[in-house]
Amino acid sequence: MRTIVITGGTDGMGAALARHFLSAGDRVVVIGRSRAKFDALLTTVTGDDRSAKQRAEFIAADLSSVADSRRVVEHLRAHHERIDALVLAASFIRQRRHTTAEGHEASWALFFLSKYLFVTGLAPLLRAAERPVIVNTAVPGARAGAIDFDDLEMREGFTFTRSNAQQRRANELLGLLATGENPGLAYVTWGPARLVRSSFAGDVGKGMKIAAAVLGRLLGQRPDAAVGPIIDIVGAPAPGRAAYRGAKKLTLTVGDHDDRDAARLAAAVGDE
Numbered sequence: 001m002r003t004i005v006i007t008g009g010t011d012g013m014g015a016a017l018a019r020h021f022l023s024a025g026d027r028v029v030v031i032g033r034s035r036a037k038f039d040a041l042l043t044t045v046t047g048d049d050r051s052a053k054q055r056a057e058f059i060a061a062d063l064s065s066v067a068d069s070r071r072v073v074e075h076l077r078a079h080h081e082r083i084d085a086l087v088l089a090a091s092f093i094r095q096r097r098h099t100t101a102e103g104h105e106a107s108w109a110l111f112f113l114s115k116y117l118f119v120t121g122l123a124p125l126l127r128a129a130e131r132p133v134i135v136n137t138a139v140p141g142a143r144a145g146a147i148d149f150d151d152l153e154m155r156e157g158f159t160f161t162r163s164n165a166q167q168r169r170a171n172e173l174l175g176l177l178a179t180g181e182n183p184g185l186a187y188v189t190w191g192p193a194r195l196v197r198s199s200f201a202g203d204v205g206k207g208m209k210i211a212a213a214v215l216g217r218l219l220g221q222r223p224d225a226a227v228g229p230i231i232d233i234v235g236a237p238a239p240g241r242a243a244y245r246g247a248k249k250l251t252l253t254v255g256d257h258d259d260r261d262a263a264r265l266a267a268a269v270g271d272e
């Protein structure tokens, strides 16, 4: 039986994936903040209800907290021998800079620091799988120079666009570290082909809220339909790095200093 770990597995695309893999007979570990959403999710799984409940595990965590992310990684290492697929889909969109209780810029903490801790901390469990895969739902294609190494937490000049591009680029570079350590690992940065009608969890202005609601309703894909390509990638992972929009494979963005930049990111998080 495969073991599939999904951050942000209580809502949106993460929940659609959890529902699919539980219905397909996999063991699924869901990480999110809301147990109520997890309980509701379990009622939507098809097939043998009791068996799905036995194969489902919920870990409550705030992944914008470095301490909580570390706690979850330790829990997984203590209670699981192997992870076949790790899907990173936790999301909370912030239009403005926000500092966590630990003093980190919240989007950087959720969209990069936490993912870094999961990818590096769970490497031994992924190595134990026959065909391990990480699907990181960070939209690929940000420019190679999108990271400000002198101010990773954007104390100066924070904008949603800059912060978003920086974390997306950092997550592509994270693949270099992950596959360098484990050449058998498939590491995929993935974004949907178009807008997905998800919960759009976040703290955003009225304009963005209305745009997401209206566009989502008019043009948005249902989460269950959007995650089809992720299910295919998890089913037949190819070792190495790759980038996708929907089912379309993209050329990876390459810069002159990728290895050096990946090492700088590792050193910066290592100081945490």
Ligand SMILES: NC(=O)c1ccc[n+]([C@@H]2O[C@H](COP(=O)([O-])OP(=O)(O)OC[C@H]3O[C@@H](n4cnc5c(N)ncnc54)[C@H](OP(=O)(O)O)[C@@H]3O)[C@@H](O)[C@H]2O)c1
Binding pocket: 007, 008, 009, 010, 011, 012, 013, 014, 015, 031, 032, 033, 034, 035, 037, 061, 062, 063, 064, 088, 089, 090, 091, 092, 110, 137, 138, 139, 191, 192, 194, 195, 196, 197, 198, 199, 200, 201, 223
């Ligand atoms: N929707 C789109 O059109 C779109 C477009 C491009 C990229 N994406 C990417 O696709 C992924 C999934 O997006 P989505 O729109 O499907 O998500 P979503 O519906 O907004 O759901 C977000 C998930 O993240 C969890 N979450 C939020 N804050 C958290 C925290 N601090 N700690 C732990 N879990 C937290 C939520 O669970 P709880 O409420 O239980 O905490 C929920 O399960 C994200 O990486 C997103 O950036 C989405």
